[in-house]
Amino acid sequence: KAGVTQTPRYLIKTRGQQVTLSCSPISGHRSVSWYQQTPGQGLQFLFEYFSETQRNKGNFPGRFSGRQFSNSRSEMNVSTLELGDSALYLCASNEEAWDTQYFGPGTRLTVL
Amino acid sequence: KQEVTQIPAALSVPEGENLVLNCSFTDSAIYNLQWFRQDPGKGLTSLLLIQSSQREQTSGRLNASLDKSSGRSTLYIAASQPGDSATYLCAVRNRETSGSRLTFGEGTQLTVNP
Numbered sequence: 001k002a003g004v005t006q007t008p009r010y011l012i013k014t015r016g017q018q019v020t021l022s023c024s025p026i027s028g029h030r031s032v033s034w035y036q037q038t039p040g041q042g043l044q045f046l047f048e049y050f051s052e053t054q055r056n057k058g059n060f061p062g063r064f065s066g067r068q069f070s071n072s073r074s075e076m077n078v079s080t081l082e083l084g085d086s087a088l089y090l091c092a093s094n095e096e097a098w099d100t101q102y103f104g105p106g107t108r109l110t111v112l
Numbered sequence: 113k114q115e116v117t118q119i120p121a122a123l124s125v126p127e128g129e130n131l132v133l134n135c136s137f138t139d140s141a142i143y144n145l146q147w148f149r150q151d152p153g154k155g156l157t158s159l160l161l162i163q164s165s166q167r168e169q170t171s172g173r174l175n176a177s178l179d180k181s182s183g184r185s186t187l188y189i190a191a192s193q194p195g196d197s198a199t200y201l202c203a204v205r206n207r208e209t210s211g212s213r214l215t216f217g218e219g220t221q222l223t224v225n226p
Contacts, residue, residue: 035214
């Protein structure tokens with residue numbers, strides 16, 4: 001099976017803009033989770049979607065949002081970008097909550 | 113609130129050495145614990161998953177143990193190789209949380225010198 005894919009791999013935006021990141025899970029996986037990774041904060045959970053419904057949400061401002069489509073693909077959106085949003089955004093998928101999570105290569109977002 | 117700590121933050125060893133990476137967590141009510149490796153600028157690669165009912169898991173030169181009552185897990189790497197150089201992360205899934213949410217440690221950066 002193909003692994004988790006994320007597009008784009010790299011993005012450069014300026015403050016105030018918005019951005020949409022995409023994640024395609026492994027075929028058959030219904031759960032998609034998003035994480036933000038920064039040198040200072042490490043890996044932090046953003047949200048999880050399961051069967052098109054948000055199942056969990058981390059402690060991030062409302063500027064961060066997401067959705068999941070019927071084919072399990074997921075997108076996350078960040079509006080009104082701030083310098084501190086520069087990070088590696090990782091997406092992970094699994095079949096059920098107790099299963100191994102498989103991560104994609106990430107999207108590196110730089111906000112100038 | 114679950115907190116996960118990994119010690120040491122960095123480790124440098126000569127090739128061929130056996131080594132142990134440590135992970136501790138504050139809330140023992142976990143569903144499972146997962147070990148990952150991350151190469152610079154890349155995503156995470158899953159190494160081992162231990163369910164809360166298990167004591168250890170093995171894959172090749174890797175062996176992970178779990179002592180839920182004391183809030184500890186170790187990752188043992190046998191006969192280390194330069195290709196093992198990476199950051200190793202442990203993550204727990206709490207019982208109180210529905211879904212797949214993981215809480216991560218800060219990682220141990222491992223360097224294996226030829």
